[in-house]
Every structure is written in structure tokens, then in C-alpha cells.
Amino acid sequence: MQQFPHEGARRRPAVGNGARTKGRALAATELSAAVAVLATMSDLCVQILQNITQNESRAVYRLSDQLRLMRSRLSDLLEKKLASLKDFQPSSPIEFRQIEQLRLGVRIVGRFDQVHAEWSALLADPESSDAPLTTIEGWHALIEKRLPPIWDLGRDLLAIVGLPPEELLLAVEEREQQRVMAFLEPGAAENPLAPDSLFAAAVEAGRIRFVESLDKAKMLYFGEDPPLVQALIRIDPATDDTFLSQVRGELETLQLMANVNRNTLKAFGPRWFNQGLDNLSVIASSHPLAELRGKFVGIPAVLVSPGPSLDRNIQHLKALRGKAIMIAPGQSIKRLDREGIYPDFVAVIDPQDLTTEPLAFFDPALIRAHQALIVGATCHPNVMGLAYTRRYVFGSTASAFWIDDIFSDEFVTVGGVSVAVSALNMAIEWGCSPIVLVGQDLAFTGGKQYAGTSQTESVGARPPSDVARGAVFEVEGYHGGLVRTNYGYKAALYEMETIADHLRKAANPPKVYNATEGGANIKGFLKEPLAQIVARFSPIASLNQPVWAAPGLSDLSSLQQRKLAGLVELRRIRKTIDELTSKVDQCVDVCTRLKTRAGAKLIARLGKVEQKMRLFLRSLGFLALAVQEEVEEIRTTVTEQATLEDNLDASLALYKTIRSACTAATSKIDKAIALLGSEPGET
Numbered sequence: 063m064q065q066f067p068h069e070g071a072r073r074r075p076a077v078g079n080g081a082r083t084k085g086r087a088l089a090a091t092e093l094s095a096a097v098a099v100l101a102t103m104s105d106l107c108v109q110i111l112q113n114i115t116q117n118e119s120r121a122v123y124r125l126s127d128q129l130r131l132m133r134s135r136l137s138d139l140l141e142k143k144l145a146s147l148k149d150f151q152p153s154s155p156i157e158f159r160q161i162e163q164l165r166l167g168v169r170i171v172g173r174f175d176q177v178h179a180e181w182s183a184l185l186a187d188p189e190s191s192d193a194p195l196t197t198i199e200g201w202h203a204l205i206e207k208r209l210p211p212i213w214d215l216g217r218d219l220l221a222i223v224g225l226p227p228e229e230l231l232l233a234v235e236e237r238e239q240q241r242v243m244a245f246l247e248p249g250a251a252e253n254p255l256a257p258d259s260l261f262a263a264a265v266e267a268g269r270i271r272f273v274e275s276l277d278k279a280k281m282l283y284f285g286e287d288p289p290l291v292q293a294l295i296r297i298d299p300a301t302d303d304t305f306l307s308q309v310r311g312e313l314e315t316l317q318l319m320a321n322v323n324r325n326t327l328k329a330f331g332p333r334w335f336n337q338g339l340d341n342l343s344v345i346a347s348s349h350p351l352a353e354l355r356g357k358f359v360g361i362p363a364v365l366v367s368p369g370p371s372l373d374r375n376i377q378h379l380k381a382l383r384g385k386a387i388m389i390a391p392g393q394s395i396k397r398l399d400r401e402g403i404y405p406d407f408v409a410v411i412d413p414q415d416l417t418t419e420p421l422a423f424f425d426p427a428l429i430r431a432h433q434a435l436i437v438g439a440t441c442h443p444n445v446m447g448l449a450y451t452r453r454y455v456f457g458s459t460a461s462a463f464w465i466d467d468i469f470s471d472e473f474v475t476v477g478g479v480s481v482a483v484s485a486l487n488m489a490i491e492w493g494c495s496p497i498v499l500v501g502q503d504l505a506f507t508g509g510k511q512y513a514g515t516s517q518t519e520s521v522g523a524r525p526p527s528d529v530a531r532g533a534v535f536e537v538e539g540y541h542g543g544l545v546r547t548n549y550g551y552k553a554a555l556y557e558m559e560t561i562a563d564h565l566r567k568a569a570n571p572p573k574v575y576n577a578t579e580g581g582a583n584i585k586g587f588l589k590e591p592l593a594q595i596v597a598r599f600s601p602i603a604s605l606n607q608p609v610w611a612a613p614g615l616s617d618l619s620s621l622q623q624r625k626l627a628g629l630v631e632l633r634r635i636r637k638t639i640d641e642l643t644s645k646v647d648q649c650v651d652v653c654t655r656l657k658t659r660a661g662a663k664l665i666a667r668l669g670k671v672e673q674k675m676r677l678f679l680r681s682l683g684f685l686a687l688a689v690q691e692e693v694e695e696i697r698t699t700v701t702e703q704a705t706l707e708d709n710l711d712a713s714l715a716l717y718k719t720i721r722s723a724c725t726a727a728t729s730k731i732d733k734a735i736a737l738l739g740s741e742p743g744e745t
Contacts, residue, residue, distance in 0.1 A: 100168065106128060202236070222242065335688040336688070339727060346624070356492065370507040395428055479550060490561070537583070540582060577595055629738050648675075
């Protein structure tokens, strides 16, 4: 920030105050950036308000879509900027003026939101009247009512319940809304895709997706770049309320799932990156989980989760030895040990260190010779290194597909937001039947999160207002009524119900039971007390030995081949990282020269070099785990910079971030290659 000459003596930093001076300079920069962003937003708000006053609706729609897009792209960035200025004290005339401008901008945007809400409330709405909309202008008005303040026309989802009329389709096209889905009530239209209809043409051209079933809606959410927000329009107020509720509930849950996946990636991406690389040598000497596919056909499986209801029926699990396969997440084993119960498989997908406080679920004294560890490839190295007799590793998750590719491991269906969902998918892949859930509360039963503890969660006592705000969810209880749950548990509940629905449609599916006897009801699962289910199980001769000793599983020679394939791929990756690093350095060089001598030739040169850099970066997708949050913030910043110098500074920051990831990966891969030079051992 520029310094006033007469303030030089007062503002000169004392010895040792360098960090404080640097921090203040950064805050001053954030102040300038926040003022610039709010100034642009304020200008758009003023233009929209002027057009509202003049009754120029078309102009309002166009400008408000621009404002929504700007808010969508800058919401997180602006929030961070404003947070950094919380305790900022202006110390110059310029900064005093900037603070006033900042406050004015916030007031203008706040006032705009109030006026726009009052104005849009007066627009026609067929859901609250008997008058159908028959004009493009009328549908534009309804879209304006439904779209939230933050909206990206290219990314976010507009859901339409009912057969959209041509006027609505034209309004959507005029607004350039990219993601549109139409849900039709069964039997509501004889031939929704009749030839020569505008709806059929829009579906054919890909401008709208016709959703014949709610399950099909998931295609849009679980691909790349899921929407952040969504809006829903009901065409006909006579649409069955049950169908409308189903659509709304499904979309809300899909949005929840997308947010869970997005937030998980954001929170754990760097950890997955580092731990996955640190685990490479151990993974190479482990067994691939795909080895167990179809190996336990017809053998019962019991999945023991640590929910509070486990305390009610845990004693019945003692009778399972030799009659069923028992799978338990690491969070369950201490509670099981207190009853002298030891599962056949212990499963872990959590990236945290579960061997030390405050999450010390594992104790080496609890490990038994017949047990096997099933562990995600990006789990903590302390968990990966636990001394189980047999270790199975999988990388078939969003965090670790790249590790499956390194060792040419087959994909296994383990996806899920919780280890319980992953274990359920595993048992299905193995051919187990029946499959029984125990301790799977997916709710805070009695205010508790885990069995065998006195720990309580405030979620159980939160007021109804928290439910309305989405801090707490109410779901159907196992014994009826409603129980309270949280964000993650509701996502797991949805996934389990989706799995049950898929099994219902499959040929010869396994029977699935929920014997939790408490917590949330899981639709699609049979409910029966655990004691009755266990009483029907008979001894199985093959379970008299460790389940992983079944015939046909991998021998040492196949593990050696897997390890050699991994070495070849790691060396290829190492070479590609060197090539990427070289391109990054070239980008830095050209970018630095542009800062001192801008010119069309240098700009063109930077574009070509950067294109080559991105090709190498795309082939090393796992690097994005390490830097994805920083890269996203830098990209957002770049799109809002007004000058070439600002763009170059942001680009240099991006190159630095990518190079840092390359350096970290190189060090860890070199270590793995060196360790893989020794003979593999049986684990």
C-alpha cells in the first residue's frame, strides 16, 4: 500500500515487527480488494433497482442473473476478505475512505436484497393462484421468483415438475440456463416426447433432461462439477403433492450428497494426497480387495457399527463365531472386545489417525490372528501399518482411484460417505447373504453417538429452529416417530436406502436386514430382532479357518507381479512429474518477463506453454488433491482481476502451488520406488 510522506516516521516498523507489518500490509490489500468487489456488486444492484422503478422487467432479469453469477463465484472469496478485515484499524485517509466505501457497499447490497424480494413477491405465481402462465414474460417472472441470490446459469440446476410448455422452454433458453431437468408424474402425459414438439427438440438437443425416474437424477449430481444450488418450478398446481414431495426430497438429498462429497474433498484432499503417497510401499505388499469378490457366496455377513443401540443386543453376537462373517469398522472393536467378540474383518476408510488420542480406537492387544484389516489406500500410515495377519487395500474411492491405477487393481464397489456403507457394498460384492446391520443407528439415539460411552451430543437437545435451519435433520425412526440426525448420517442413510432399492430391482439379490433395533429406519431393509436372526444361522465348515484362507486367493507370485507393475507405473509417473515441473518453470519464466516487458508475443508464448503444462497436469490428476482449494481460490481471483499485472501475479501464485505439489510428490515417489526394490513379504 502506498505510504503518505508525512506518516513515514510514525509507520516505520520497529526491529522485530516485520511479521506484523507484513500482516497489516496484507490486510490493507484485502481491504482494497473487498472494496473493489463490493463496488461492482453495488453498481449492479443500483442498475437493477433503477430498472425495477422503471418497470423494465427484461433488463431486471438480465442484470440480476449477472449479479447472481458474481455472487456465486465470489461468495467464499468475499467472505474471506471481509473476515480478514474484522479487526482492521484504518490509519490513513485512504483507508478511512475505503472502510466507509465498504460499509456503504454492504448497505446497498442489503437494501437491494430487501427491495428485490418485495418486488419479486408481487410477480405472478401459478402455485398460489388458479391463473396459468401463458406468456414467456410470465415464466421469466416465475424464474426470477424461484432463483436464489446465488446462482450460476451454467452450473446450478433448475428442476421442473410437469411437462414444460413452449413458453417456459423459450424463457429458459433466453436466460441461457444450462442445467434443466423435467420430472413428469407417471401417467400425466401420454407421449411427452411427441414428434415435432419443442420439448422433444429440447431433449434431443441436450438443453433439458427428461427424468423418467428419480434415480436417473443422480447422473447429474455425481459427475464432475455438481451444482451448488437448485431451484424447483411446478408447472401445474394440481400436480400430486406426494409426487412433488418425492421430487423435492430426492433433489434435496442429492444436493446434500453433493455438498458432503465437495466438503470432504476440500477438507481432506491434501491429506489423501500425502498419505496415499506415503502408503505406496505398504500397499504394494498388500492384497487387493478385489481378490475377495464372489468368494463368500451364500455365507451370512453381519456388519457391526458402533451406534448407541449396539448396547441393546451386542450379547447376541457371541453366537456368530463359525456361523457368519463379521465385519466391523475400527470404531467398534473396543466395544466388541469388552464382550470377547473379535470380527473377521476390521474396515477403515477414515483418513484420520485412529490409533492415537483423541481417536484411539485401535489397540494392538485387540488384534487376533484370524482377523484381516480392510483399509483404504489413503488412510493414515499408522492405521495402514497395523499388525494384522492379512491386509486388504482398496483405492476405489474419489480420493484414491489413482492408486488403483498404479497397481492395476480392479475396481471394487466400496463408495460411500461412511465405512458402514463401504462395508455393505463389500459384503454384496463378496456374495454374502443374508446381510445384517447391527448398531447402525444413523442418529443420535438418546443423545449418544457411540455405544459403550457416556458421551452425549447436543444435537439431541437442539430446538426445532435448528431443524428448520438445516443444522439438524429429522428422519423416520426405527420404532416409528422421528429421530434427529446430522449431515453425515443423513447422507449415509440415503446411500443405504439407494443400495436397498437397487437390490430390490436385481436378480437373486441378498436379503438385507436392519437388526439395529433403534436409531433411524432404513427403508428397503427388513426389520427383525438380532436374536431371532442369529438363531437361524447354522455352523459353516469353511468358517472354522480364517475367512481369508479360502481357496483361490492370491499367492505370493501374483503379489510379486502386482508389485512389479506398480514399480513400472511409478517410474512413468516420476518422469511425467519432471516434465510437468519443466513446463511450470517455463511458465514462471515467461510470466516474470511479462511483468517487466508486456507484449503480444510474450502473451502468446505464455498461452502455448501453459497449454502444454495443463496437459501434463491433467495426466497427473492426483496432484489436484494437494492443491485443489488453493487452485480454486486463485482461479476465482484471476477471473475478477482488472489489470494484466494482477492476472500475472495470480498466475505466478498458481504456478508456485503446482510446483510445490510436484516437489512433494517427487520426494514421496522416490522413497516408494527405493523401498519397492526389496522382496515382498506376505502380509
